[in-house]
Amino acid sequence: MTAYEAELVVGRRDLAADGVLALTLRHPLGERLPAWEPGAHIDVLLGPGLERQYSLCGDPADRHAWRIAVLREPDGRGGSAYVHEQLEEGGKVRVRGPRNHFALHSSPRYRFIAGGIGITPLLPMLAAAEAAGAEWTLLYGGRTRDSMAFTEELRRYGDRVAVAPQDETGLLDLGSVLDDVPEGTLVYCCGPGPLLDAVEARCPSGALHVERFQPKVRETGENTAFEVVLERSGRTVTVAPDVSVLDAVRAAGVEVLYSCTEGTCGTCETDVLDGTPDHRDSVLTDEEREAGETMLICVSRCRGKRLVLDL
Template structure:
């Protein structure tokens, strides 16, 4: 965790505030790769995750963009109303659960503020010589951030404001994908669900701002063994592994408590997790080597975790 200073503050679009963060002593910031996000620790029980959307090669500054959400839980309102130029803010990270994997071609799809993790991916794909396109939608053209930056990519970028062209037309982008194509999508839940329905298995990578609706699983009691100490805890119905571990006095990192940020991802030594998160890929779930302890449970009677 570190404390950074806000050295840039401007609106990137209607309702979207762009912040530039630097170290107060001019020190280099930790390295990051496209898809990474940081946690802003805004106050007691007020932490929010925001994607880094600047240039990974610039170790002097981090850029994020925050959408003002009138019906949100207070994080975006705090950023818009309380954080000003020159203010300091505590930051944790970066972490990356949305990494850009090497591929000869990409199809990028962004909805609204979902453009933020995608933006540095475009530059990385361009630098790698990959073939790519971006389909970017929003409520209105004025609400879509970074459109001026995107103009430099020419006709590889399609801007599709909903008030001008309706919902995003996914068919031309996703039908008949050439072999070796990877699809990266970030945006509101209905968009991600629609993209998932069209994509072949194994080609899609998504990042969600809200938890995906999960099928109801068993909510029965089970045991968790903490491998580092040998302690055994009982996790009753209706109580998360995270809460059980913290109640036992074990300090673990966590943030969103809804399975979307990945902060509480924990290695599984033994047992079968009942995955209920919105972060892990299908392959990662099948491997069962990690789990998000804020929402996921156990498919048996016992889990051994690296805690």
């Protein structure tokens, strides 16, 4: 499995809101960047052990620039602090991707819900829905108005966008957009875990598409040992109870792409040729988990004694 990887130049740094930095990335030689669609993200390789995923929030038609926005998290693991403090205009950063597990599906009607920095993957979705002539609304919440990025950019959509800072309006009124939703409407939501949980609790799963920044807490069974057959490599490895499939495969000398190791980015998604995965990720849909055709090997395991993977 291969993916585009290159060192890009920071063309611009813009303060999108209090604590939110927008970066425009370009190829140093002016080369075109890979095409992408709304919902895509890239891996930003900030240093050894410091790799983060950020949604592309610019214009997919602009093949010479990628825009991301990074929220500074004082209690984070160092990635956002590095971006805010070290990546200056003209500086270089290595990136990989793009990758999309939050694709915008065609529909005549949409309801978009964003919480905080969760607005980023939705920005190009709004533009695509508008260009397609779809009926849509956006409910956008945040701690304060000043902390909410891209509100000026959203003004062009008029009253289809409802900006609701918590210190002014309280918690988001989800009923205003999720009650009495016409059949065929798709709901897209991105933001903090409690918001996504609340939306999931009142929205039909077939209509709902979410993207999580943190892994969803799932009840899982006991970890047991099992075998993984690597079909293309001709090897069989044993996965111990306290070892992930990803780590077992890498220890056997098979290189695979991976990033978050938490089941949220989708980088390590692997085709399953035989066996039943025990899905523990926060990326695949219920339908994809039921089908069992792929799995995220950084967190998911086996419901049985043997898996055959396309590795």
